[in-house]
Amino acid sequence: MMDHPLFEVCQRHAAATDDLRLYFLDHGGNRVLSAMSDGSDLTILVSKHCAGPDGIAIDAARGHLYWTNMGVPSRNDGFIMRCDLDGRHVTTIVPPGLTHTPKQIVIEPFGEHLYWCDREGMRVMRSKLDGSSIETLVQTGSGASDQADARNWCVGIAVDVNREHVYWTQKGAPKSNTGRILRAPLNGLRWGDSPASRRDIDTLFSALPEPVDLELDTTTMTLYWTDRGAPPFGNTLNRACLDASELHREVLRGGFREAIGLSVHPNRNVVFASDLSGSIYRVALDGQSVSTVLHDVGHLTGITAL
Secondary structure, three states, X not given: OXXXXXXXXOOOOOOOOOOOEEEEXXXXXXXXEEXXXXXXXXXXXXXXXXOOEEEEXXXXXXXXXXXXXXXOHHHOOOEEEEEEOOOOOOEEEEOOOOOOOEEEEEEEOOOOEEEEEEOOOOEEEEEEOOOOOOEEEEEOOOHHHHHOOHHHOEEEEEEEOXXXXXXXXXXXXXXXXXXXXXXXXXXXXXXXXXXXXXXXXXXXXEEEXXXXXXXXXXXXXXXXXXXXXXXXXXOEXXXXXXXXXXXXXXXXXXXXXXXXXXXXXXXXXXXXXXXXXXXXEEEEOOOOOEEEEEOOOOOEEXXXXX
């Protein structure tokens, strides 16, 4: 862990409690699971309708869970599903063939949109909550040659509706330190631009090991992300205060085993992080303490909490 004075303004302290419910995905077992934030009451919500589940999001207002399914990356058969918070009423939102390999997903409920990254599709995408009006916001490549280049793979995503920005990761190949975090305006394109030729994209961070999932605390404008790459800067939970005069990456905690999902709760002073080894961790926002909530429960990808 590395401390930096810029983050004094980004920290809020509150006692962590265990009344949150975690919702998370087992990529290897093709399951949607749930547990209390102390690890109790582990429940399988969905054991069908999954094919490489990766990203998960909660629509609390309507009592829904959404999750992405990567499918088989070579087949362009990814899809997005929805169910109630208790696992009932499973339905297809985006059917196979309309998004290639959907990864992290977030919900912008006020505009009633889903946003997600499409890895082999090399896209940042969105739709209405019912799966209609699918759009490509950013296209990072096309064709087999571009698809083979992991620097074009879009993986993690975060949305700031008030400032009208979308953030995403392009993870790069393993052990290549070519991962990036980028930002672009959320709505509208410059005259003459297309999703594949945008001139309004900012690179916030480059030369990262393999950045994966993102989450943005819009109150403090603190961006959090996991990195599944090689140590010392990979297999980490990271953050950066975007309102700082100079962007600085802080490694909050390392030692994960291919960190993937995260769920940030500033008012409770906690981040929940999941990794492919099958563990969920509770990490204090200052990185000073970490504990294991669950371990050896599958090959875990996305996580969220309510």
